Amino acid sequence: MVIMCIAAESSADPLGDPHLDVIARTDAEAARIADVTAPTTDFTQAHKFEERQAGAATVRARNNADAFSQPSGNIAFEDELTFKVGNGLFRKLWVSSPSSTLASDGLGPLFNARSCQRCHIKDGRGHPPEPGDDNAISMFLRVSIPGNYEDGIKEIEDYIATLPDPTYGTQLQEFSVQGHAAEYQLDITYTEEEIALSEGETASLRHPTYTAENLGYGPLHPDAMLSPRIANQMIGLGLLEAVPAADILAATDPDDADGDGISGRANIVWSAEFDQPMLGRFGHKAGNPTIRQQSAGAFAGDIGIASPMFPNPAGECTQAQTACQSAPHGDGDDRVFEIDDEILDLVTFYSRNLAVPARRDVDDAQVLRGKEVFYSTGCTSCHTPSFVTHRLKDQPEQSFQLIWPYTDMLLHDMGEGLADHRPEARATGREWRTAPLWGIGLTEQVSGHSYFLHDGRARSLLEAILWHGGEAQAQRDAVVDMPKVDRDALIRFLESL
Secondary structure (H helix, E strand, O other): OHHHHHHHHOOOOOOOOOOOOEEOOOHHHHHHHHHHOOOOOOOOOOOOOOOOOOHHHOEOOOOOOOOOOOEOOOOOHHHHHHHHHHHHHHHOOOEOOOOOOOOOEOOOOEEOOOOHHHHOHHHOOOOOOOOOOOOOOOEEEEEEEEOOHHHOOOOOOOOOOEEOEOOOEOEOOOEEOOOOOOOOEEEEEEEEEEEEOHHHOEEEEEEEEEEEEOOEOEOOOOOOEEEEEEOOOOOOHHHHHOOOHHHHHOOOOOOOOOOOOOOOEOOEEEEOOOOEEEEOOEOOOOOEOOHHHHHHHHHHHHHOOOOOOOOOOOOOOOOOOHHHHHOOOOOOOOOOOOOOHHHHHHHHHHHHOEOOEOOOOOOOHHHHHHHHHHHHOOHHHOOOOOEEOOEEOOOOOOOOOEEOOOOOOOEEEOOHHHOOOOOEOOEOOOEEEOOOOOOHHHHHHHHOOOOEOOOOOEOOHHHHHHOOOHHHHHHHHHHHHOOHHHHHHHHHHHHHO
16 A cells, blocks of 8 residues: 555655655654644643744734735745745746747737736735635636546556546636737636624534636536635645655554544645655645645646646647647747746745744633634644654755644545535645644735635635534534633634744
8 A cells, every 4th residue: 555655664765755765763852742732731831832833934923914924933044035036036027938038928829817926916825806806816727527547647556536627727827928818817706605704603604506608619528526725825835745655654544543533635646747646735725745846837738838747838738739739838949848947946945935824812711712613623733733844855844843733644535515526636626735734823914804714705714613513513513502701712723824
């Protein structure tokens, strides 16, 4: 079984971490780590080091929209320039070919945004289009059709085979360069459902219906599976990447052997970078193993920019889109690809080192009560509070840090209400990766909205909780039934993260 193979070998030769230059832990260190990450039972005061959510990489929490755009707090002075150059590339507006600005051409011909920053605004989370918006820049629809056994990846057990839509590929692009039709326009309609809470309170959930309107290249395949996605926030990615795969895999319980109702599973995906199976960590369904592959995939799919990892200069254009395939691309002159490994490395360094802000009000009485409610309700069964990262030879910012991301990075069945019915690698159509919670209380400050979940349907933290089902149904119901004072304290705790 591939997962067990990875877990067994990771301590000596981490098959799940080939992207990291790791120094093996000693037995003494392992014992210290187990002690420091053990769940607390004392809620009268903040846990030691809890305020510094990213260890030494934590930065002061700013009170403006730049709170997610700071470099790691422990970054070396000489590396700040690398971070800033990477930031410039992250913000760069790409233009269509041919162009006199050879370093910036290659956009599209089909795309979702002209820059990384256009989706990850201020390095925060995206949002569904507001009423009256004529586009959805930080949101799009993934698309695939069912595959057969021969289409799967045989090295990965339980891999669910899918294929790109034969006309539209793996995601729908809402924009195009001049002379080309866009693939579609996203249309969302909502219906409201009132939820009764304890003590006479109510909440309202909005149920979305997604439609791909104005299809530019004919109908979708009749078996097309669509899944809405908003852009994730960018903070702390390098630290999540540095958590040992063995520590994540140790929490898997696919058959719920302990009987707690939680059966986290690892998504094992194919690494385009290392040509082998790896633990998925990034994306709403943990479909990417590394920051570098996630970045290269976004360049290709979202912007239409080719790199050595994904070299098609037409980006997401399919063979059915002949005009797109034959259009001018930015791989002429002296370039083999539209961006090279150096640019991809710079964007990866920037993404790896976006800092996590310090927590606020960790000793506040209501926050401490909310933390106790969070733990006692069982939320930590998926939202694992803390990890210690690998010792790393060449990444001092992420090396051996005690971090508090509140995620296990595993897949969980979240129930029919959140199901998209579209698999991704080993993730079923009902499974999602546990989202990290650090920084969640700064969402409105950074992103200008309070929309949560994979498609932004939840308009508040309370709504996000009320959408939990499946493995989290018991915790969701407990929040509905608990005294209002505890529900308020729970939200206050989340806002402190």
